[in-house]
Amino acid sequence: MQKEQWTMIELERQEMVAVLTLNNPPLNVLTDELLNQLNEAIIEIDQDQEIRAIVLRAAGEKAFAAGADIRQFPSLTKDSGIELVEKGKKIFDKLAGGKPVVCAVHGLVLGAGLELVLACDIRIAEENSKLGLPETGLGILPGYGGTQRLARLVGAGKAKELILSGELLSGTEAYETGLVEKLVPQGQAFESAVKLAKSIALKAPLAVANAKRAIDEGLELSLAAGQDLETQLFSELAETQDMQEGVKAFTEKRKADFRGH
Incomplete structure (x- = not known):
């Protein structure tokens, strides 16, 4: 339809x-x-x-x-x-x-x-x-x-x-x-x-998606396993262009322009 x-x-x-x-x-x-x-x-x-x-x-x-x-x-x-x-x-x-x-x-x-x-x-x-x-x-x-x-x-x-x-x-x-x-x-x-x-x-879409996943999937895990998942998802964001843009915008006191990559 x-x-x-x-x-x-x-x-x-x-x-x-x-x-x-x-x-x-x-x-x-x-x-x-x-x-x-x-x-x-x-x-x-x-x-x-x-x-x-x-x-x-x-x-x-x-x-x-x-x-x-x-x-x-x-x-x-x-x-x-x-x-x-x-x-x-x-x-x-x-x-x-x-x-x-x-x-x-x-x-x-x-x-x-x-x-x-x-x-x-x-x-x-x-x-x-x-x-x-x-x-x-x-x-x-x-x-x-x-x-x-x-x-x-x-x-x-x-x-x-x-x-x-x-x-x-x-x-x-x-x-x-x-x-x-x-x-x-x-x-x-x-x-x-x-x-x-x-x-x-307005926030970085990859960061939002990973944060949501960390919460949702973490609820089904032990605290230790949930924290391991959090570490993995954090590390995935460390090399994104959005992370670089977010930090740069913060130091330049302007609104970040996140592109989702």
Whole structure:
């Protein structure tokens, strides 16, 4: 499908930042077609070397995303259940493994919608947001990585409390729990996310990519192995032109012009 044929995803650029918008109001349900278009948009962003950061947001006032399309659940079998969640995981993993993603959260953020938010690097939520993983109330569990990413973010005990009970958190509670990194008044999440993404985009892209990798992969390693990874990734940057430019710009008291090599 060509970009011109997307009906549930919008993609635009603001300087070196890609703004990726879920556009399936009023609830922005993550239907199969929306996921297909999201996957195509992520691939396009990954291939565009001029884009250095992503802002993920959603259209409408009611919801960021109120979950997956539950109409597909009654007919699921064990095999089709595996196929369903593996598709979502692959798309969310592709987003998580690419360029830095700042997520602007508002309204309802439920189920698969929250799992998409968890796949982002940094989450900015409005105070009136409602976030949760209510899947156990439907007889299932979060299947797009939610059990794993939430536990790594807020700890196993808190993840169990939220997932087993299906409890919803306000934006303020999500911030206090560590589920989101920044809390802003209603209507300000997108502006705040763009500001942060543009700040990231001005930094050396290879350094940003290696720093993100060091954090993400290091979490899965022992402290010693994580530090070895950090050393390796630091050494890779030592011979880059961007490192030379960064140091030179600092000593000359000017803005660095990073080129990504």
